[in-house]
Amino acid sequence: MAEPVVLVTGGARRVGAAIVRAAHAAGARVVVHCNRSCAEARELLAGLEPARPSSTAIVQGDLLDLARLAALVEEAAARFGRLDALVNNASSFHATPLARLDAAAWDDLVGTNLRAPLFLSQAAAPHLRRTRGAIVNIVDIHAERPLAGFLAYSVAKSGLAGLTRALALELAPEVRVNGVSPGAILWPDDGQAFPPAERERITVQTPLRRTGTPEDIAGAVKYLLFDAPFVTGQVLAVDGGRSIAL
Numbered sequence: 001m002a003e004p005v006v007l008v009t010g011g012a013r014r015v016g017a018a019i020v021r022a023a024h025a026a027g028a029r030v031v032v033h034c035n036r037s038c039a040e041a042r043e044l045l046a047g048l049e050p051a052r053p054s055s056t057a058i059v060q061g062d063l064l065d066l067a068r069l070a071a072l073v074e075e076a077a078a079r080f081g082r083l084d085a086l087v088n089n090a091s092s093f094h095a096t097p098l099a100r101l102d103a104a105a106w107d108d109l110v111g112t113n114l115r116a117p118l119f120l121s122q123a124a125a126p127h128l129r130r131t132r133g134a135i136v137n138i139v140d141i142h143a144e145r146p147l148a149g150f151l152a153y154s155v156a157k158s159g160l161a162g163l164t165r166a167l168a169l170e171l172a173p174e175v176r177v178n179g180v181s182p183g184a185i186l187w188p189d190d191g192q193a194f195p196p197a198e199r200e201r202i203t204v205q206t207p208l209r210r211t212g213t214p215e216d217i218a219g220a221v222k223y224l225l226f227d228a229p230f231v232t233g234q235v236l237a238v239d240g241g242r243s244i245a246l
Contacts, residue, residue, distance in 0.1 A: 003055070004131075005083050006225065007076040009033040009063065009120065010090025012041035014186055015138070018214030019087055022222045024048050029055045031076040033090065035062050063090055063116035064108065073123035083127035085225050088117035088137045088160075093188060096152040106152050113156035114163065121167055121177075129174040136224050137164045138217070139179040139235050141243040161235050168233030176232040178224045183239025184211040207241030 006023045010016040011032035017040075024030050030048070034041040038060055045056040057079040061072040077083040092112040096105050117137055128135065143161040146154035161179060168177040184202050187194050194202070203211060220238045224231065237243045 002082065004028045004085060004133075004226075005031065005077070005080045006085040006087065007031045007033060007059075007073070007083060007124070008087040008089055009116070010035075010037075011087075012037035012044060015182070015214045015217050016089045017044050018218040019089060019221050020044060021048070022215070022218035023085075023087075023225065024051070024055065026222055026226055028085070028226075029057075029080050031057045031059055031079055033059050033061065033063075033072065033076070035060065035090075063120075064111045066115070066119060069116060069119045070123040073120055073127070077124075077127050082131055083124060084131045084133040086120060086124045086128065086133075086135045087221060087225075088120060088135070090116065091138065093150075093153055095149045097149045098151055101152060109152040110156045110159070113153065114159040117160060118163055121163075125171060125175065128171070132174050134175065134225050135167065135171075135177045136221050137161075137177070137179040138221075139164065139181040141181045141183050141237055141239050141246075143181060143235075145243065145246050164235055165233045172232060176224075176228070178228070178231060178233070179235035180217055180220045180224065181235050181237045181239065181243070182212065182217050183237070183242040185214060185217060185238075186211075202242070205242060205245055206239070207245055210240060212238060212240055 006028045008020050011020045012034045020030050032041045041058050059075045061068045092108050139161045140157040142154045143157040164179040
């Protein structure tokens with residue numbers, strides 16, 4: 001049986017890199033999409049290749065470039081001659097209070113978090129139908145409970161949750177489509193959106209009283225990709241219980 005091929009967008013770092021490592025450890029061949037983090041993608045895959053030579057590849061592209069999305073999927077499928085799974089992980093995240101929201105920020109946040117997953121899924125669908133594959137979208141608990149000051153991001157993730165369910169209907173029975181909604185996993189790199197006091201408040205508000213790890217998300221993605229043949233149209237919260245405490 002051929003090793004499955006998984007395309008992970010934004011797979012070079014942070015949660016995306018954990019998903020790549022988990023999929024590879026599960027026996028998949030992985031295609032990592034990157035845009036500005038391709039040096040990190042190459043470093044990540046260099047660490048995976050010794051275990052199974054010629055089991056990884058990279059595709060580069062700007063997910064805001066609508067014309068690039070279908071070609072990106074075709075390049076990924078061509079690397080190993082098939083495509084079994086798509087993980088829509090890449091995401092922009094920055095504050096957009098209503099008074100400061102402009103068209104550029106809206107286009108960036110909706111473009112990466114909703115439009116790109118839609119059109120990548122559209123392009124991947126023929127391949128995934130042939131392989132009876134799966135799509136996993138990385139959503140957010142704030143899809144259901146908007147985050148104050150992050151209007152466009154919350155709206156985009158809410159749309160992604162809806163897209164997950166709609167695609168599950170559109171692509172059944174050949175393709176399963178699910179989502180994972182992270183809670184507090186990794187704080188933003190710049191640290192400005194969540195100062196220490198806010199981080200402490202969020203942690204205390206979480207029933208398990210801690211933040212999660214990228215591996216927590218990767219484990220959920222791995223389950224939905226490879227171990228959940230009768231699960232589709234679901235969005236799994238991996239948040240230490242925070243979504244039930246908000």
